[in-house]
Amino acid sequence: MTYDCLILGGGVIGLSIAYELAQAGARVRVIDRQQAGQEASWAGAGILPPANRQTAVHPLEQLRGLSHQLHPAWAEQLQAETGIDTGLRRCGGLYLARSSGEAASLHALAASLADVDIDMNKLAPHELGEIEPALQPLNESGQLAAAYHLPDEWQLRNPHHLQALVAACRNRGVKIDEHLEATDFVIDGGEMTGVITAAGILKADQYCLTTGAWTFSLLCRLGIQTGIMPIRGQMVLFRSRRPLFAHVLNEGPRYMVPRNDGRVIVGSTEEEVGFDKRTTDDAIQELIGLARDLVTGLQSADIEKTWAGLRPGTFDGFPYIGAVPELNNAFVAAGHFRSGLHLSPGTARVVRQLIQGESPEIDLAPFRLGRG
């Protein structure tokens, strides 16, 4: 079979692009060097902070706003096509500060979100305990300097979302080849004519690199340097018999995400340690301590699992989305750092538009390869 597009990397970005292209009638193949959807996209927490497509000015905020709009429709369609509930829920987020410095950051964040019509409501102490009773002990401890409610914060159960994407892609005829690594490229003039793998040279009309934190070395093969690097994030999963709280809880860079079944994900760290996915005792103990401090009900909950994942970070915090310079049939979508789950449907939309020769609905100039 001749494929219209060969996608390298079956994380949330590659699978979302495959799904979007397949819906537009394209014949698509995805390869992943391991089981699809097992790297950063599995490891993440699935927090989707509020975004507003109508008021967003910068293309990154527009991409976030577009994605935020698309997520509910994707969840509904994926469930209809596969029967899998992706766990997308508008659970709301609470942002907490226990020092005056952190409180000042939250006040500034609230002011900047107000400018773009995103609700971030300051809570009086009695209101916090009313909307999230699990935080009443923290409230009464006198430690809180500020608390805000973001009603439009959502969560996605990312492992379920990935299962649904894989199933929906296959239902729509996408060929997903797992345990098959891309090692190099065949270039002829201004075209990519093949991808080298252990199973031989794979061919398609167009190619898209979505290899997350591993994209740097592949692009080096094409003579292109990017600022993509792995940033490790460690996580702890608690298991409680019943749900202990309802909102995503955020404090500085740390967060806690309550799943419907009583599980609670606690994260995370940001570490530059290369491709090392081991957890460390110090970080895990710190996350456990924070969680049990904020929600006392977790003191008796079991720890089911700990893990670390590698976010695809970039030097300027923007993803790389666009054409590979000097090749007229190769594209990249990688480097979504802490927001790849959130940004995936919007990224799929604009990459599909690009690949199919349409003008992308968002200006992709800030995301181009070879910038700064």
Ligand SMILES: Cc1cc2nc3c(=O)[nH]c(=O)nc-3n(C[C@H](O)[C@H](O)[C@H](O)COP(=O)(O)OP(=O)(O)OC[C@H]3O[C@@H](n4cnc5c(N)ncnc54)[C@H](O)[C@@H]3O)c2cc1C
């Ligand atoms: C701890 C943690 C918490 C996070 N929390 C959130 C969150 O709350 N919200 C949010 O939006 N985002 C979050 N993220 C970020 C998000 O998970 C990532 O931005 C996103 O998963 C990146 O998706 P990806 O498809 O680019 O990469 P990946 O999921 O890493 O997928 C890349 C794929 O490429 C494959 N691959 C690599 N090299 C090759 C090769 N040579 N040949 C073939 N296949 C190859 C890999 O096996 C992998 O499957 C979090 C990430 C982590 C680690």
